[in-house]
Amino acid sequence: MEVLDQLNSTPLYLISGGIILFVVAMSLFFLIRAYRAGIAIGMDRTKLKRTVTSSITFSILPSISILLGVIALSGSLGIPLPWLRLSVIGALHYETSVADIAARNTGLDSLNAEQMTPTAFTTIALLMSVGIIWGVVCMALFGKTYTRKLQKKKTGTKKGGGFGDLAMTAMFIGLITAYIGSFIGQLVQFQNGSFVITGQYLQLVTLVFAAGAMAVFIYFTEKKKLAWLENFSIAGSMLVGMAASVFSNMIF
Amino acid sequence: MNEQQRNEYLEKYNNRTHLFGRIGLLLGIVMLVGSPFLMGLSLDAMPDLSAFGKGFAQIAIIYIPSCIVEFLIYTPMLGAGGSYLGFITGNMINMKIPCALNARDIAGTEAGTTENEIVSTLSIAASSLVTTVVIALGVLLMIPLRPVLEAEVLQPAFDNVVPALFGAMAIKYFRKGKELVAIPLVVMTLLFVFVPSLISNVGFLMILSGAIAIAHAWIRMRKTQKKEAGEA
Known part of the structure; x- marks a missing residue:
């Protein structure tokens, strides 16, 4: 039997599928609990349902890109392991690079199907799993203490409250600006005393078009009072940005 | 009640x-x-535990600090329920965090409140289920889907999901804190343009830009409070 056939065998699907089912059950359990708690403390049912709807539409496109990560890794690792890794704790940007580091340490030249052996595979699987597990370990051990410290006593839905809310907005602005800076840095770089244009412009084109589309969505939701559009604004803007990257790549 | x-x-x-x-x-x-x-x-x-040990030393040096920082930063954003689910289901920065913040905006809840805790948990749970369903469907339909998803013409779209996501989120968040954008944006741009090798460490450098934005927000809030106290 070829190695890839072994890596795609039924027992491996059952192992990955079993763990993924556990995480699905946990997500459903938390979803139902949170919904019931929201109703019990008098939150608006419509608001709760909109939260779920908007999160579903929001997650479809990023999920497809995660699926692509599964497909990309399946060529060398089979389907069950990448499926598990990207459904439980995994992160798209992490898995590919760690799989490659792991492969090199098991004696492979790089992550590839030709040199893969069952032992290399299980070693890579263990490295991929243990390498990223620390956020979960921290949360399991210290999550309770940490969230209790952070928890404010007040409740309510009024806006413009304490510094916590402003700090969250600031943190996210910091995060986005770091990424925008990195996209600019990928296009323009200072090398050996002069500025060099690398030609990696697609990230910025995508970003600008997605941002423009979002501005249009905001115009319609706020000025034209089409509140229902808000649920689709992120997914719609992302589609516009991604389409722009495809067309720019075809044209230039 | x-x-x-x-x-x-x-x-x-x-x-x-x-x-x-x-x-x-x-x-x-x-x-x-x-x-x-x-x-x-x-x-x-x-x-092979000896190969595991060697590989782990390389991976741990990068990812243990990064996981700890993620725990410290993401937990306040998601609340308890959202964090438990978010950490076990993964894909935090490219999906769960923006998803929860978007849900918070739509529901109009404030960070740290019980309502936000509930909205955040609902959002992360729904998001996790969508990912699981999309990947499961993708795995089931792997053969017919593969040529479409791997079509060369579509690759730029799937390579640029993160810029698309952050472009859309940027407009939403920059409107809420316009005055906080310029300094971290200029600092980060200069840093990446002049030291391109740092681009691969953007995950760490977002701590710096976040700290700059938070410090700026704090200074502005103190100024406003002092001004208000003076007027009173």
Whole structure:
């Protein structure tokens, strides 16, 4: 039997599928609990349902890109392991690079199907799993203490409250600006005393078009009072940005 | 439900969130670490622990600090329930965090409140389920879908999901804190343009840009408070 056939065998699907089912059950359990708690403390049912709807539409496109990560890794690792890794704790940007580091340490030249052996595979699987597990370990051990410290006593839905809310907005602005800076840095770089244009412009084109589309969505939701559009604004803007990257790549 | 009943209910809800969350995470850790050994039993090939040790040293040096920083930064953004689910289901920065913040905006809740805790949990749970369904469908339909998803013409779209996501989120968040954008944006741009090797460490440098934005927000808030106190 070829190695890839072994890596795609039924027992491996059952192992990955079993763990993924556990995480699905946990997500459903938390979803139902949170919904019931929201109703019990008098939150608006419509608001709760909109939260779920908007999160579903929001997650479809990023999920497809995660699926692509599964497909990309399946060529060398089979389907069950990448499926598990990207459904439980995994992160798209992490898995590919760690799989490659792991492969090199098991004696492979790089992550590839030709040199893969069952032992290399299980070693890579263990490295991929243990390498990223620390956020979960921290949360399991210290999550309770940490969230209790952070928890404010007040409740309510009024806006413009304490510094916590402003700090969250600031943190996210910091995060986005770091990424925008990195996209600019990928296009323009200072090398050996002069500025060099690398030609990696697609990230910025995508970003600008997605941002423009979002501005249009905001115009319609706020000025034209089409509140229902808000649920689709992120997914719609992302589609516009991604389409722009495809067309720019075809044209230039 | 009166105020006292509500507080008692929430106290119980929060305690149970931690209990269930911890049990779920610990079971998840055991299953995840155990799975390569289970797969090894099926393949008759256990992991090579010496190769694991060497690889782990390389990976740990990058990812243990990064995971700890993620725990410290993301937990306040997601609340308890959202964090338990978010950490076990993963894909935090490219999906769960923006998803939860978007839900918070739509529901109009404030960070740190019980309402936000509930909205955040609902959002992360829904998002996780969508990812699981999309990947499961993708795996089932792998053969017909593969040519479409791997079509060369579509690759730029899938390579640029993160810029698309952050472009859309940027407009939403920059409007909420216009005055906080310029300094971290200029600092980060200069840093990446002049030291391009840092681009691969953007995950770490977002701590710096976040700290700059938070410090700026704090200074502005103090100024406003002093001004208001002076006027009073």
